[in-house]
Amino acid sequence: MVAEEVNHGTDIEEPVKPATAPASSAPPNRHTVQVQPLQKDQMQPSYAQTLEVPRNEHSAYGSFINGLGSCIGFFGAIPCCPCPNPFKEVDQGSVGLVSRFGAFYKSVDPGLVKINLCSESLERVSVRTQLANIKDQVAITKDNVTVRVDGVIYYVVQNPYKAAYAVEDMRNSVIERSQITLRSVLGSRNLQSLIQDREQISRAIEEIVTSITQEWGVLVSISIRDVHLSESDQVALAASARATRQAEAKVIAAEGEVSAAKLMKKTAELLATPAAMSIRHLDALQNMAKTSNAKTIFVPMSADGVSGLTQGMGASQASGSGSQGQSNNPVARTAQIHALENA
Numbered sequence: 524m525v526a527e528e529v530n531h532g533t534d535i536e537e538p539v540k541p542a543t544a545p546a547s548s549a550p551p552n553r554h555t556v557q558v559q560p561l562q563k564d565q566m567q568p569s570y571a572q573t574l575e576v577p578r579n580e581h582s583a584y585g586s587f588i589n590g591l592g593s594c595i596g597f598f599g600a601i602p603c604c605p606c607p608n609p610f611k612e613v614d615q616g617s618v619g620l621v622s623r624f625g626a627f628y629k630s631v632d633p634g635l636v637k638i639n640l641c642s643e644s645l646e647r648v649s650v651r652t653q654l655a656n657i658k659d660q661v662a663i664t665k666d667n668v669t670v671r672v673d674g675v676i677y678y679v680v681q682n683p684y685k686a687a688y689a690v691e692d693m694r695n696s697v698i699e700r701s702q703i704t705l706r707s708v709l710g711s712r713n714l715q716s717l718i719q720d721r722e723q724i725s726r727a728i729e730e731i732v733t734s735i736t737q738e739w740g741v742l743v744s745i746s747i748r749d750v751h752l753s754e755s756d757q758v759a760l761a762a763s764a765r766a767t768r769q770a771e772a773k774v775i776a777a778e779g780e781v782s783a784a785k786l787m788k789k790t791a792e793l794l795a796t797p798a799a800m801s802i803r804h805l806d807a808l809q810n811m812a813k814t815s816n817a818k819t820i821f822v823p824m825s826a827d828g829v830s831g832l833t834q835g836m837g838a839s840q841a842s843g844s845g846s847q848g849q850s851n852n853p854v855a856r857t858a859q860i861h862a863l864e865n866a
Contacts, residue, residue, distance in 0.1 A: 567650065570618045570683055573629045585624065585642070592641030599640070611636050616651045618683040630683065648683040655698050659751070662709040664717060671751040672709060672717075674725070676701050682740025690739045697736055701745055704731045721747050 596609030612635060613619040619631040623643050638645055657674040664670060678697050680686045686693050708728050709717065717724065729745045736743050793799065 567616065567633070569632050570630050570650075571632045574627070576623065576628050588624075588642045589639055592639035592643070595640050596637070607640055609637050609640055611638060611645050613645075613647060617647045617649050620646045620648060620683060620687055622646070627684065627688065646687055648680060648687050650680050650683065652677055652679045653694070655694065657698070657702055657705065657745075660702055660705055660709075662706045664709060664712060664714050666713040668714045669753065670709065670714070670717065672705065672747060673749050673751075674701075674705065674745060674747045677744040677746075678736070678741050680740060681742050685738070685740030693739060693741060696739065697732075697741060697743060700735055701728070701732050701743070704728050705745075705747075717750060721750070 592609075595606050598604050599606035599608045600610065611619070613631060613633045615633045617633060619633075619636055620627055621629040621631060621636070621638060621643055623639070625644075636645060655676040655678065657672075657676060659671045659673050661669065661671055676697065680693075690696050705728055708724060708731070712720075712724060725745055725747050728747075729743060732743050732745060794803075
């Protein structure tokens with residue numbers, strides 16, 4: 524007992540530490556935009572290449588110029604030096620074409636490029652899709668209507684070498700070629716085709732222009748934006764459309780009248796048969812017999828009249844005495860006529 528008391532007396536209660544929850548990461552923001560990394564095939568293709576430099580006939584002069592340019596470039600690379608810097612920048616979306624003594628020998632990708640300041644030159648060619656507007660072009664259509672058309676050109680350089688050296692001014696050349704082709708194609712179409720088949724005309728213009736610009740290393744896409752007509756032409760076009768609609772309405776009404784006349788003719792031919800006349804006589808007699816007043820009825824006594832009346836009464840009795848109310852039904856009457864004709 525003593526030992527137990529001593530043990531209890533020596534026990535020290537340690538403070539209970541609160542349980543710490545594991546650090547949890549902050550919940551992701553719903554408005555965070557997940558950016559996908561760029562793939563190599565989605566970036567600008569590489570145009571970098573170096574051609575074999577031909578041997579220079581003026582080797583002494585060329586070597587001197589190259590050496591002088593190297594010396595100037597060496598001092599120009601030093602900061603705060605008055606000599607020109609030999610390092611040039613080529614922006615993304617462009618290709619650098621390096622020429623030595625006026626002859627192209629190397630193309631470089633975007634980045635920093637070192638050139639010889641005395642013997643080499645750098646020309647930058649954009650390979651981005653560029654936009655050019657076609658101003659109002661006045662053309663005369665095939666049906667002698669004067670229109671003003673404007674459009675837009677999208678072009679992209681596919682061969683930087685041809686775009687730089689195969690044509691003097693690539694942008695203006697593409698615009699002028701597109702304008703000439705636009706007026707030529709519009710002259711072979713009428714106004715209605717120009718309004719309805721605008722996309723087809725754009726494709727025709729694009730095919731003609733692309734066949735020429737491919738030699739310049741340029742791919743072209745052309746779209747017609749607006750077609751403008753004079754006020755008098757607009758009024759005439761609206762009147763023509765109104766007259767067309769009225770003519771179509773008259774044709775539809777005439778076709779309806781022709782169909783109605785055919786049905787009336789067929790009905791008259793059906794009712795003109797002797798059996799039909801007998802049915803009509805029988806209906807008249809039945810209607811007259813329904814009233815309580817005394818009547819005197821005269822009926823034809825010829826052979827044809829009696830036989831027709833007899834056949835009509837037989838057909839009426841065959842259809843059932845309980846169907847007196849059906850005699851006024853056109854469907855039942857037509858059935859009786861067919862029965863009498865078959866008899």
